[in-house]
Amino acid sequence: MKTILPWHQALWQQALASWQQDHLAHALLLCGSQGMGKAEFARNFAETILCETGQACGKCKACHLLNAGTHPDFLQVKIAEKSKIITVDQIREFIQYCTLTSNYGGYQIAILNPAEAMNANASNSLLKLLEEPPAKTLIMLISHQPMALSATIRSRCQRLDFSRPEKKLTLAWLQNQLPAKQDAQLLLNLSAQAPLAALALAEDIKKRGELFDSLNQLVTNKEEPIKIAQQWNKGNPKQILEWMNSWIMDMIRYSLSANSSFIINKDIINPLQNISKQFDLQALFKLLDLQTEAYRLITTQTNIKPQGLLESVAIVWHNL
Ligand SMILES: [Zn+2]
Known part of the structure; x- marks a missing residue:
């Protein structure tokens, strides 16, 4: 059974x-x-x-x-x-x-x-x-x-x-699947409450952290965009852009409201706030557009090479 x-x-x-x-x-x-x-x-x-x-x-x-x-x-x-x-x-x-x-x-x-x-x-x-x-x-x-x-x-x-299940139900299920130290609620919030996506993210949470570190290196001019884009291209470009879009959306929410309760990526709330304070809203919207278009091309076009798209995204982060 x-x-x-x-x-x-x-x-x-x-x-x-x-x-x-x-x-x-x-x-x-x-x-x-x-x-x-x-x-x-x-x-x-x-x-x-x-x-x-x-x-x-x-x-x-x-x-x-x-x-x-x-x-x-x-x-x-x-x-x-x-x-x-x-x-x-x-x-x-x-x-x-x-x-x-x-x-x-x-x-x-x-x-x-x-x-x-x-x-x-x-x-x-x-x-x-x-x-x-x-x-x-x-x-x-x-x-x-x-x-x-x-x-x-x-x-x-x-x-x-398959509509969104009751939050209590999925939280209990996910907590059961994961070691106690992992934050099941955060994983569900980051995965739009889809339980199996949250479980998969638990496996990938380290990669997400590494990606965030690489963005910090770009923003603080410690690394060259081309080199960072090469690193990204060795991973999963689709996933990378999904995470980066979620961060930019959080930064935009914060810039618009100055209220951190709207931020979904709660585990990196302070660094996200700090980055968003440094950049103007228009630049964040432009970057969101660029990443969204890169995501669309990578997920729908057969002959696209992600490297070039990731490079243009990395350059904008670097120049923000
Ligand atoms: Zn059978």
Whole structure:
């Protein structure tokens, strides 16, 4: 039996009941912000349906095949490495798979994650499948930004909304996962209250500290921007820009209100206040724009080299 995350319970019971009562829709759309555990939910649900006992027992042949990643009735489509989109070729394979007959006589299950990564051609192809879904096939689309999907795709799916759970519930869960010295509340605040994102951040908190040190070196003219940008480029540029945007937003909030209670990055509140006192608001807004654009390019364009973008960001921090 799988452990269901506490904030998934209601949706889980609902999905399980529709399957047990044979009312399961052909396509589910799992919506909610990143870090809510939508992919874990989809995987658990697939394992439960495909398991011979219907309980994701972990012992039967189906469960063994699933664990080995070789179950012939289970397919997951993701963004290919070094790509930023799900292509029409991937969707053609997905469709071909969905129209095959199940190997074990049960369901065929296919997960597409994240659905908004499909380009227009891919999305059109998928729509045809959703309009005429094959019997005994369950398609699960996972989306962090459902509004980025076409309205016709959304209308063909039964929607499961992973809304923000009660804060008490996620705090208790996260505290349970972490050593006592880690500040679970801070991690949740830094992750927009998404519990799995907060858990991942707990692993990365040291990297975040190193990034903040490197910014301090830039601001205090102790290091060259090009060298710092090279360091950043060896890490995860997307993550780096997310953290830096969060810091600038905090500095802007502080500059506008002179009130530190609005600051989200509570653990570095003093240095953030000190930096924001040195710079004018307009410069902070310009830097936020530059970083936001760099983030957009890095996350959406295939042929972008992050180094150049990170250099221009580092130069602005250096010259702030
Ligand atoms: Zn099993």
